[in-house]
Amino acid sequence: MQLAVYILVYPWLWLISRLPFKIIYFISDGLFLLVYYVIGYRKKVVRNNLALVFPEKPQERRLHIEKRFYRHMCDMFLEMIKTMGISNEELQKRFTFDNLGLLHRLEARNRSVMLMFPHYASWEWVIALDTHIGSKGYAIYQKVGNKYFDQLVRNIRQKFDTTLITTKETWALVDQNKRAGILGTYGILSDQSPMVKKALLWTSFMGITVPAHTGAETLCRKLDLAAVYLKVNKIKRGHYHGSFKLITEHAKEMKRFELTESFLKMTEESIKEAPEYYLWTHKRWKHMGKTPRTSKQNQ
Secondary structure, three states: OHHHHHHHHHHHHHHHHOOOHHHHHHHHHHHHHHHHHHHOOOHHHHHHHHHHHOOOOOHHHHHHHHHHHHHHHHHHHHHHHHOOOOOHHHHHHHEEEOOOHHHHHHHHOOOOEEEEEOOEOOOHHHHHHHHHOOOEEEEEEOOOOOHHHHHHHHHHHHHOOEEEEEHHHHHHHHHHHHHHOOOEEEEEEOOOOOOHHHOOEEEEEOOEEEEEOOHHHHHHHHHOOEEEEEEEEEEEOOEEEEEEEEEEOOHHHOOOOHHHHHHHHHHHHHHHHOHHHEOOOOOOOOOOOOOOOOOOEOO
């Protein structure tokens, strides 16, 4: 069944990936009308999330953010498919960076980096970074259920010299690279919700106490990685800009969970600047009000 689905879908993905951007965004406009007005994909989740984190905003303003989010989400979906056919030259024009010197200075000091960023603006095209760094680039990801599509995703990333590793593979690989003296830049999306039973930290995110992923911090502390925040801004349709901010070069010198909370604060700043570019379809605040008695906030 997995192969049959892949055989049916792949030709359409390939065809879309070869279309010029002007047509890509024409399709995206049509997709927005279908997803938002006809299907109503996760509209209740999006609306509830926006009401939770922006109670001070008038309903009309939240509705404006909602519609802009769906337009952006459809753009992102088509851009993800377009990655199959985009050249590195074109990608570099569409995703630019500044203060790359921060990463270069860390590399010069023989430091591997945990590059932390949220589901904001564009995370698919962060692979453009590999052209600019000397260390080996990795992206930590959740394995796709369909093994054929999972391999397709891996192949696309590897075209731009990014190696995908699953969350289960991460610890062993980072440790292996450290022992072998191999510098790595490990990209990780750290803003989503962990399972309650596995949560070590409950803290405020957008004013609401929820569990937070601490895996990136644990890796930084145990394997001595520098932690860097990647802030992505959407310049215009199909164009993004990334900048880097050092969270810490030595995680062990920070208090427990301080690194994770610093990352979440930076994510909040991005969301408040342009909320329409955050991934509102995710049930990020679904565990609010479930803080265990044995768990301390900000402990």
